[in-house]
Amino acid sequence: MMDGQENNELTRWLEKNGVKLIFHRTPHYEVFKKNMAERSFKMACGAYLRVEIPKIMEINSIADDYVLYTDCDVMFVGDVVEYLSSIKCEYLAAAPENPTKLDFLNSGVLYMNVKKQQEVYEDFNQFIKDNNGIFPSFDQGAYNQFFSKKWDRLDSMMNWRSYWKLNTNAKIIHFHGPKPTQVEAIKEKTIPEHQLPLANQFFWQNTKVWENKYEQREEPESLNFSDQNSNHEQDTKLNNKHKHSKMQEIEQKLETSSDPTQNPDFLKSLFELNSVIAETNTPLEGNICYLNGWTSDMFQNTPPCNAPHLVLKRKNLVAATANRRRMLEIGFNGGHSALITLYHNPFIELHCVDICRHSYTELAAKFLQKKYPNRFYFYKGDSRDVLPMIAVKNRYIKFDVLHVDGGHGGNICRTDISNSIRLAANNSILILDDTGAKHILNIYWEYVRFGYLLPIKKFANDPIEAHRIAQVILKPEEISTF
Numbered sequence: 001m002m003d004g005q006e007n008n009e010l011t012r013w014l015e016k017n018g019v020k021l022i023f024h025r026t027p028h029y030e031v032f033k034k035n036m037a038e039r040s041f042k043m044a045c046g047a048y049l050r051v052e053i054p055k056i057m058e059i060n061s062i063a064d065d066y067v068l069y070t071d072c073d074v075m076f077v078g079d080v081v082e083y084l085s086s087i088k089c090e091y092l093a094a095a096p097e098n099p100t101k102l103d104f105l106n107s108g109v110l111y112m113n114v115k116k117q118q119e120v121y122e123d124f125n126q127f128i129k130d131n132n133g134i135f136p137s138f139d140q141g142a143y144n145q146f147f148s149k150k151w152d153r154l155d156s157m158m159n160w161r162s163y164w165k166l167n168t169n170a171k172i173i174h175f176h177g178p179k180p181t182q183v184e185a186i187k188e189k190t191i192p193e194h195q196l197p198l199a200n201q202f203f204w205q206n207t208k209v210w211e212n213k214y215e216q217r218e219e220p221e222s223l224n225f226s227d228q229n230s231n232h233e234q235d236t237k238l239n240n241k242h243k244h245s246k247m248q249e250i251e252q253k254l255e256t257s258s259d260p261t262q263n264p265d266f267l268k269s270l271f272e273l274n275s276v277i278a279e280t281n282t283p284l285e286g287n288i289c290y291l292n293g294w295t296s297d298m299f300q301n302t303p304p305c306n307a308p309h310l311v312l313k314r315k316n317l318v319a320a321t322a323n324r325r326r327m328l329e330i331g332f333n334g335g336h337s338a339l340i341t342l343y344h345n346p347f348i349e350l351h352c353v354d355i356c357r358h359s360y361t362e363l364a365a366k367f368l369q370k371k372y373p374n375r376f377y378f379y380k381g382d383s384r385d386v387l388p389m390i391a392v393k394n395r396y397i398k399f400d401v402l403h404v405d406g407g408h409g410g411n412i413c414r415t416d417i418s419n420s421i422r423l424a425a426n427n428s429i430l431i432l433d434d435t436g437a438k439h440i441l442n443i444y445w446e447y448v449r450f451g452y453l454l455p456i457k458k459f460a461n462d463p464i465e466a467h468r469i470a471q472v473i474l475k476p477e478e479i480s481t482f
Contacts, residue, residue: 054117078171095159331405335364387419398425405433
């Protein structure tokens with residue numbers, strides 16, 4: 001819904017990207033123009049379009065019983081359909097302006113009972129007219145006064161502010177105040193002064209998620225697909241019945257200009273983790289940040305190693321886990337890949353399995369459990385035992401990222417892949433580590449040839465082919481260990 005010039009750069013861009021535009025004007029336009037300052041007038045004309053939704057539904061012969069309205073500065077990060085189908089909505093439902101103050105609604109997200117709103121449409125507009133549209137926060141104040149004690153509550157997860165403490169259960173993030181498109185203005189402090197405190201660490205983390213989602217909408221033909229280098233690549237029997245999936249076509253491009261783990265704020269967390277590991281005085285097993293055998297004096301306060309294959313693997317991990325919600329990792333080791341994932345995706349839930357051969361592993365896991373409560377879960381034991389246990393005890397948990405970096409024995413690797421795929425959600429991806437080892441690469445191609453994995457483009461060119469990324473394409477229950 002919008003008011004204003006119908007053919008401009010913004011409207012053309014929106015229509016090009018499949019947005020249906022409905023041009024409408026509030027019936028109070030002339031009253032607002034007469035009684036309000038220019039800036040307030042423009043804001044009111046847009047804000048009061050919410051009130052017009054029942055009329056717009058009628059004019060356009062839209063027969064839905066309920067409608068979900070959101071401001072244009074929101075980001076959907078979870079499914080809302082199931083939740084909305086379960087709630088009461090007599091006239092409208094909204095989340096409170098503040099989670100601790102439940103008697104004042106925020107009109108940025110509204111779930112409306114269309115029939116009931118149409119019944120009171122004339123009365124509501126008369127109420128607005130009688131007050132010349134002068135309410136606190138425009139229509140929001142009008143909704144609160146007219147529907148006082150008549151509105152039903154949405155959970156705050158349906159209208160979670162971008163600057164509030166991170167909430168992995170949030171379904172809609174509302175950039176209420178500073179916007180992701182104002183990054184430069186925020187840095188230069190040219191946005192309204194009262195909004196500057198809202199650009200906190202949580203805002204920046206949510207902005208990063210927004211940027212990743214925005215990049216995902218690139219045109220498929222602009223993406224550069226590269227084949228996987230292997231003796232199996234020219235095999236005409238290799239998944240020839242599978243076309244590129246939607247997920248493959250829109251997989252985000254990886255920014256190759258910088259290592260995402262060189263951010264000073266991330267390094268602070270990394271050094272905290274390293275200090276925990278260093279207390280054991282145990283040399284590190286090689287991982288995504290450091291080479292095998294590094295001692296505490298080499299890694300404790302050292303940024304991640306700049307070996308090309310490690311830099312590219314870190315970039316790929318950040319890109320592959322962006323916008324994902326739940327990840328399973330086999331092979332936690334010192335928790336470095338787990339930290340990278342949790343830091344760069346503030347909404348992901350991570351489950352890690354490790355047999356704990358090193359004295360630092362459990363300490364590192366406890367560190368992450370404390371740092372990321374309700375987002376990080378650790379299972380001590382052999383993955384061949386733990387994954388079936390997860391499948392039985394948590395049968396509704398499914399993962400959209402599977403990171404297999406466990407035992408290197410052939411049978412262990414096959415079992416880990418099979419058990420992981422059984423826990424896969426729709427459109428999940430699998431990251432297989434250590435494919436530089438020929439026998440692991442061959443196992444990877446076995447699963448591709450049998451139709452369980454579909455290779456997707458690499459996120460960066462790895463000179464030693466240390467890992468592979470593929471889409472899980474068959475139903476998990478169909479798979480069996482070879």
